[in-house]
Amino acid sequence: MEKLKIGIIGAGAIVETTHLPAILSLPETGVAWVYDKNETRSSMLSSMYGIPALTGASPDKALKDVDVCLLATPYGVRKPYIDRCRELGKALVIEKPFAFSEQEHKAYCQGFKEWAIAVNFQRRFYRSVAILNGIMQTRPFGRLRSLRFVQGNFTLKGGSGFISNVGLAGGGVIAESASHILDIMLFITGASKVRVTQKKCLHVAGLDYDTEFDSEFTTPDGLIPVSCAISTLRNLDNGLYLDFENALVSCDVSPDGAVFVRDRQSGRVELELQGEALAGNVASQPPAGSAGLQARRINEAFFIFWQQFAEGMLKQKPNATSAYSCLLTSAWLEGVYSTLK
Template sequence: MSKLRVGVIGCGSIAQFRHLPEYAASQEVELVAVCDIVEDRVKEIANKYGAKAFTDYKELISSGEVDAVSVCTPNYLHAPISIEALNNGLHVLCEKPMATSQEEADAMIQAAQKNDKKLMIAHNQRFVRSHQLARQLIESGEIGKIYSFRTAFGHPGPEGWSVDGKDSWFFVKEKAYIGAMGDLGVHKTDLLRYLLGEEIVEVGAFIETTAKEFADVDDTAVCALKTESGIIGTLAASWSYTAKEDNSTIIYGEKAIIRLEDNPAYSLVVQYTNGETVNYELGKIQSNDEGGQQTTHVINHFVSAVVENKEPLITGEEGMKSLAVILAAIKSNETKTIAKVFE
């Protein structure tokens, strides 16, 4: 069988740490093209991976040389590039957040449907072993009725990770649209929807810039969320956790409390109401602290979905539902009211 020919559009940190090495490691993929507006950067990466270099994404998309692309650009370009690729008959793996508005997300989904191509959003939290096991425990009734939750995703900020440091697009409103909430918060809205098996319907949010005076986007957000069955909990997303990354989630249930990525030794801890505690050693969650070299399973899952012609776990529709919570949080913060998701 011929290999899947892949192009990567945008060669910043997420491409360099995740997409490029993981495609290169896949037996089913031929990494044939890379694109970036920074010519020196794209040439260097093209040489490294034996790929063809492009500085214009439209040229790569229309080249006829690729079957699928990863979109790893600043947020404001996710939708236009993805739509162009889908309309040219290419499968798309798009970084999160998938878009900067409901309208953009809808247009991406429609383009995928119209052209019968795969659109997957790169939410990696669903592939973390502890999260998958927690979902099974909740679904099986082991935890009983879910009462509440709290989740946090925070680290010192993209300047320590991005190829452009403090000059990164992450801090520029026109390019990023939203800061920590779009970068980290959207991962957690996706995770909560996955774990709880229901939609978030209302959001109350405070979104501020408290740590990064050079940024014109938010760096710290705290939200209260309510699900369709009435479970309430909190989500914090921040670039102001200056010493150590926090990527933890706690689910409070009738029969037990589940602690995810909250204990340094055990990625999943279940504390039962009868006093029993079960610790699971399941390997570390991938994090930026480690230099980000652990596999995320996102790339392999996308490749399998295309090669085997099956629906990816995080479709455009799923990405849109997770984005909608973030958009509602922005609205809540701006209007100082509780905002409904999908209004």
Template sequence: MSKLKVGVIGCGSIARHRHLPEYQLNAAVEIVAVCDIVPERAEEMATLYHATAFTDYQELLKSAEVDAISVCLPNYLHAPVSIAALNAGKHVLCEKPMATSKEEAEAMIAAAKANDKKLMIAHNQRFVASHQKAKEIIESGKLGKVYSFKTTFGHPGPEGWSVDGANSWFFKKEQAFIGAMGDLGVHKADLLRYLLGEFSEVGAFVETNAKQNTDVDDNAVCILRTADGVIGTLAASWAYVTGDDNSTTIYGEKGILKLESDPEYSLIEEYRNGESVYHKLGKIQTNEDGGQSKTHVIDHFVTSILENKEPLITGEEGKKSLEIILAALESYETKKIVSL
């Protein structure tokens, strides 16, 4: 069987740590093209992965050899580049948040439909073993009715992770559009929808109080309500100065689930009757593990193309998760609770 030929647009940290190494590990894939506006970066990755280097993504998209594209660019370029790739007949895996507005997200979805190509958004939280197990437990009824939740995603900030450090696009509003909420919060919005269903109302406080010389949010706390009345909080932060917190707690009628909150057990079930279950399910991926763990996003994208299946996180799914974050910003600006 001939291999799926892939191009990666943007050779920053997410491409280097996730997309390129994970495509390389997939036996069904051949990396044929890489693109970055910084020629040295494109050349470096091209040499490493035996691919052709481009500095103009439109030139890369003209290549008939490329079947699928990863869009690993600053947020404001996600929609235009994804749409151009879909219109060029390529399948697209786009980093999150998928777009900077609902309209952009809808245009991406329309382009995927019009060209009959896959569009997947790289929300990796759904592939984490503890999160999948929690969904199974919730759906089984073992927890009883779910009452509440709290989830957080924080780390010391992109300057330690981005290839450009403190000069990164993450801190530039015209390129990033949103800060910690787009970087981290949208992941948790997607996870909560995966676990608890759709949300109906959002309220938020959004601040820039931890980073200098930026006008994007670095600390946000949202209150969320699902369509059937489950309420809880979502925090996204670049101010967790000693390291990552990627934990979630689900509070139910018969017990609680603690996800990714214990260093040893990735999922702990605690019940009112005194019963506890401790699961070791493999570590959640962090930026620090040097690519030792797989996010499963790349493999899932590749499989969805090769087997012609709908990916788990379609454009529609990405848009719903984005809408929670957009509603949080609107809530903060208007000082009102926003209905979805």
């Protein structure tokens, strides 16, 4: 079998630690070259992994010779590369955050088949997410009444690199980190619409540092209220909390994090869903779109991501994180960021 030839633009930390090990260990994928505007980075990855590094001002010409471009630069510099891939008919894997409005999202997708453009929302493959998905599908605790997501970690590190530059990062901690969980909430509820109803945000020129916002999902079960608190200034009681008719469910959304089921009245933990015991229990349904593959480690999630993407390309079937499947995530970011920029 011919391997998919992948050209990588952006030789940063995420490519070094997670994309390259996954791509190089799959039989379906291989690396044609790696390019970075900082040649020190591309030549370092070239030595580490024994892959060709492109030198020169631009990868424009070399893109002609690949099947897929992995675009792992910061958000703010991606557009010319997306346009070039569209022009050349090349498939595209793009890092998150993908877009900050529905319009921008649709414009990027234009001209790409559903299987030929993916966003790396690899957390959709986490085992904890599969468990939550199983609960949503089999309904052991009744109807979902509301959702709450909390991510608050006080950090004195400050912003370094692209994340302190809104032109490059597109936003602050919500865009850079929490957008994964926003995506997961939409994914597991099967929402068809999202609307931000209220927000309070401490931000500096579009970089959010502490935000509380309420939203409303339109789902097959009706309207579901969703509240979020996302901060780099406060330590909070972190987790994803699902309030069902007959139980409270919570999870830290780490790959192999346990899912706790609590009594609604007392808050006492009644059940800890984790590990193989669950396979024949509430999560027996494979998670939508992920063919039942579940990652217990971050690297496994990247591996599954690339495996699914390659299979989608070969069979011409949309992969589980096709850009077409996460339009609402961009719509939600639009609602959250609309008045901050």
